[in-house]
Amino acid sequence: MKVRLAYGEDGLDIEVPDDAATVVAPVHHDAAPDQMAALRAALRDPVAGPPLRERVRKGQTVAISACDGTRPQPRHLMIPAILEELDGVIDPSDVTILVATGTHRGNTEAELRAMFGDRVVESVRIVNHDARDRSTLTYLGTYGADVPVWLNTEWVRADVRITTGFVEPHFFAGFSGGPKLVAPGLAALETVLTLHDAARIGHPSATWGVIEGNPVHDDVRAIAAGTGVTFALDVILNRDKDIVAAFGGDILAMHAAATSAARAVAMREVDAPFDVVVTTNSGYPLDQNLYQAVKGMSAAYQVVKPGGVIVCAAECRDGFPDHGSYREVLASAPSPRALLEEIAARPHTVPDQWQVQIQARVQDGARVIMHTGYLGDDDLAAAHLEQTADVSATVAEALAAAGPGARVCVLPEGPQTIPYLAARA
Numbered sequence: 001m002k003v004r005l006a007y008g009e010d011g012l013d014i015e016v017p018d019d020a021a022t023v024v025a026p027v028h029h030d031a032a033p034d035q036m037a038a039l040r041a042a043l044r045d046p047v048a049g050p051p052l053r054e055r056v057r058k059g060q061t062v063a064i065s066a067c068d069g070t071r072p073q074p075r076h077l078m079i080p081a082i083l084e085e086l087d088g089v090i091d092p093s094d095v096t097i098l099v100a101t102g103t104h105r106g107n108t109e110a111e112l113r114a115m116f117g118d119r120v121v122e123s124v125r126i127v128n129h130d131a132r133d134r135s136t137l138t139y140l141g142t143y144g145a146d147v148p149v150w151l152n153t154e155w156v157r158a159d160v161r162i163t164t165g166f167v168e169p170h171f172f173a174g175f176s177g178g179p180k181l182v183a184p185g186l187a188a189l190e191t192v193l194t195l196h197d198a199a200r201i202g203h204p205s206a207t208w209g210v211i212e213g214n215p216v217h218d219d220v221r222a223i224a225a226g227t228g229v230t231f232a233l234d235v236i237l238n239r240d241k242d243i244v245a246a247f248g249g250d251i252l253a254m255h256a257a258a259t260s261a262a263r264a265v266a267m268r269e270v271d272a273p274f275d276v277v278v279t280t281n282s283g284y285p286l287d288q289n290l291y292q293a294v295k296g297m298s299a300a301y302q303v304v305k306p307g308g309v310i311v312c313a314a315e316c317r318d319g320f321p322d323h324g325s326y327r328e329v330l331a332s333a334p335s336p337r338a339l340l341e342e343i344a345a346r347p348h349t350v351p352d353q354w355q356v357q358i359q360a361r362v363q364d365g366a367r368v369i370m371h372t373g374y375l376g377d378d379d380l381a382a383a384h385l386e387q388t389a390d391v392s393a394t395v396a397e398a399l400a401a402a403g404p405g406a407r408v409c410v411l412p413e414g415p416q417t418i419p420y421l422a423a424r425a
Helices: 035-044 075-086 109-116 118-123 153-157 190-196 216-226 251-266 288-303 326-330 338-345 353-365 378-380 393-401
Strands: 002-005 012-015 021-023 061-066 095-100 125-128 136-141 149-154 160-167 230-239 243-249 269-271 274-280 303-313 366-371 407-408 418-421
Touching: 002 274, 012 393, 035 230, 035 243, 061 075, 061 153, 075 095, 075 109, 075 118, 075 190, 075 230, 095 153, 109 118, 109 288, 118 366, 136 216, 149 190, 149 216, 160 418, 190 216, 190 251, 190 407, 216 251, 230 251, 243 251, 251 269, 274 288, 288 303, 288 353, 288 366, 303 353, 326 353, 338 353, 353 366, 393 407
Parallel strands: 021 407, 061 095, 061 160, 095 125, 160 230, 269 418, 274 303, 274 407, 303 366
Antiparallel strands: 002 012, 136 149, 230 243
């Protein structure tokens, strides 16, 4: 059986045995017939609360939060739809788009043009959020379970605050979109480190598709509700990154409706764990680095047998990446088990610890083999990972080693569809 994996921009074809393979892929949904019309409808007929245009007044300042370049948000459609809706009420000079980088690097001008389109870049001010620049942040107190909250000052001072995002299962926050566009998206490093500390990340409910009772999402939700969002706009995408549905309105009610719809199309039950799981990180731009590829590993971990094999195909054109402490922390211990023990013993969270903790948990329970185009064998070995140049051959070898009746699960779109065991439902 030939399966095409989402890998980089061009994809990667592999062969797996027909009689031993299960492919878990997103249920395909056609794009909305008119994607801009779907966005306008969400702005004018929201899930909860009045339409966007009724929430703004002349002379007000507007801040719009949008995903950074590691996310396939259709910013080039969502932002123009909002600007059109505000036309005649809000002057473009009073609008600021804040790229919700969280702790990621800022996007370059070329990246911003690719993300938003030339027209938006040339007509509206765009600012990369910087979680490490205290001069751009405002302290707002503690929210949720004692989370100290600093948020981007331009967001805090704006009269109108609009979040824009897309909703898909998230490996420890439950689902993306909605309140995550406030925190961690526009939060200070200290706030993010608290939200992603070892205790929260290690909680059994901090996982794919769980929101209520998830300590990470409970606090994220509390921050967005407590600090104030004027209007929220989220979309659900198909595998072609086209808009299937759009949701607007009061942030918590809107996000609840969007996550309910996303859960129905993005999670799939399987009857038993697999000896081998092949996964991706959904291709470009999501597989730009190893840091993001942990999501694909985590999706595979949900259904791999203890001690089984995970093969993760992620291009990693941006390396680990080089910025941040991810590579340093990964290489700081001699094994994944030692990493987990070190993290548990630390009194305070350190940058990138949450990705490291999840990656170490996966590697402690399964052998993880990468296929990348930009990381060398030595680079991966330092992160306790292996590399393969031939995914098909590696799968065949792993199945043979597992013995008669061995099975492989393929997640060609990685975390776009999350498998889960019937026993864990």
